[in-house]
Amino acid sequence: MNNEKLQNVAADLVANFGGSVSEFRDQMQVHVPADQIAAAAIALRDSHGFEVMPDITAVDYWPQTTPRFHVVYQFNSISQDMRITLRVPLDGDAPTLDSLTGIYPNANWLERELWDMFGIKAEGHPDLRRILMPHDWEGHPLRKDYPLGYEEVQFTFNYDEIDQRKPRPKE
């Protein structure tokens, strides 16, 4: 991957939108403040030629609250063969972010998943509802304070006691 070009792109982003650059294992990561992400995405798509945005995800750093989440965007340029990652730090328990559906249409479901799994709202999203969990589920599963839901396994030594409290079908 042409490293020089990528460094120019990263430097350009930091100059226009603030934040910082970090390079780890030959991959460029740019930290961008939360209110600038939509403008940064437009700049990447129009001026630098990153046509595809494969992924939006988040990492939860609970119990640390500032920042609590890092929203990670991956961008890919097919014509110039480059990849870049944008990280947006977010605070608090119910953060909001600008939606990128107007810029990259495939952000639609990716942001729905972000809402479903983390509780990060995308403002301006046309259809924000749960996508992977049932529609009336409470809680956001991928947060670190949400329990795994581990159930005790039924071995022979505790067979009877688990048998009593295991739900059974009515017939």
Add this chain to the structure above:
Amino acid sequence: MTMLERLDVSLDELKHLVSEQALEGDTLLLNMGPQHPSTHGVLRLLLELDGEIIVNCIPDIGFLHTGIEKNMEAKTYQQAEVMTDRLDYLNTMGNNLAYCLAVEKLTELDVPERAQAVRVIFAELQRLASHLVWLATQALDLAAQSVFLYCFREREYILDIMELASGQRMMTTYFRPGGLWRDVPVEFEDSVRWFLDYMPGRIQQYEDLLTKNPIFIDRVKGIGRMTKEQALAWGATGSTARGSGVDYDLRRDQPYSGYDQYDFEIPTQTEGDVYARYLVRIQEMRQSLRIIEQALNKLPMGPFRSNNRKYVPPPRSELSRSMEAVIHHFKLWTEGYDVPKGSVYSVVESPRGELGVMLESDGGPKPYRVKWRTPSFSHIQLLSWIAKGHYVADLVAIIGSIDIVLGDTDR
């Protein structure tokens, strides 16, 4: 709320997605439910039909959401690899490869040449197996049932080769960080050579049955068009995008595991309909055979796994001779290896498209966050745009052509 009451999603929640005619009763709302022979897996499609023509198509996924990402955070890196097979269950070795590449990138492990060549052979065999299932189910949906039986017969030979090397037909966990779990046995080379002789004739047989068949062409030509710009904007990757003219393949453009040593072509078509995607995948099957042959000819001698004892367990024979080996063995099997802090995003070309793993580590023995960027998730989104204006019968052909696997989508 009891379990059965939770099923009924009211129309209020979906009012903003369907057109106004649905609310007045002019168009019919049809539920192509999670259990359906033609949705390849548990996919629910809410169709708004004007007669037979689809006005709106709203996919509803999540019926196979297994919480793999959260579950992987609770296990060590070695234990978590077992769960990676179960994501895209038609591309099990490819999932293992994506995970191993991510771990190797984070830990800067070296992978010996022999392991890389065997990884390429198995990744291409897995691509063949996955494309065979795609062809079988697409043909089955379009009522060509003999192709289904032929493809599964060929797939049995590939699964036999996988069982030879790793002991399991599907969920192999054969690739480990640093190389392979164990070396390929002696009969491996002969089996693969026999398969390489046998398979091209079979692919020709499928082409003879389908490619120039007027019934097949009638059902798939001109259906589900997607232009190049739409494909890029909507996040289509892999063969779905190559059917629309996007000339991009991760094996050639961002190569991994030694793919740059092999000579192969990337087939693309320009029309962007179901027929174009069919042609792309058939050609990809032939190119996979080409890659396997080159890798098999080049298969170098040497170790099959890295020697870095911080991450790779020592062989059992060493345990009786060296104290250090015992200490490494103990650490690796009780606590697991500690991976340096940082985050990487590593991609492979799965038969469906771009499969990416974002692995973030906090320096401990368990992954802090694993995100799987799966191609089927983006491709099902495409359905709501591509399917408008087609008949319901065409929808079945379109779903087959975008090659989705619901385990991949819902994780």
Add this chain to the structure above:
Amino acid sequence: MGVEQKLGNMGVVTHRLEDLVNWSRTRAMWPMLFGLACCAIEMMSAQSSHFDMSRFGMELMRASPRQSDLMIVAGRVTRKMAPVLRRLYDQMPDPKWVVSMGDCASCGGVFNNYAIVQGVDEIVPVDVFVAGCPPRPEALIHGIVTLHEKVMDEKFANYA
């Protein structure tokens, strides 16, 4: 047969009604297509020509629950899918049987978390559990044959 000789050349065979009913139920049991995940691929392999399941009477999988007798739950059942599973089970007409194929359907399998039902016998009554992740097609056929043996032993007194 000896019976024919006793009745002369009338060509009449006598047998218990119970055995005939059970025999006819096992020899043409139609499974419902309920493949959810990876086990579904092994079920499709069991259906195809290498490990033929149609020699046991299961020529094709019926998509509609109203026309099937056997539900092979192949794959992991999530909390979102559980009500759908129960509704489909209720829509099947009697007599019906359930085979839980694979580890995930039998006990939750590899996944012990918030999203997976730990064993499909929390939702529907299961007759045969088939272990494996995924079970080989031969293992599934062994499970089907075990189910046939179980059905052959059924008595009228239990459900009439």
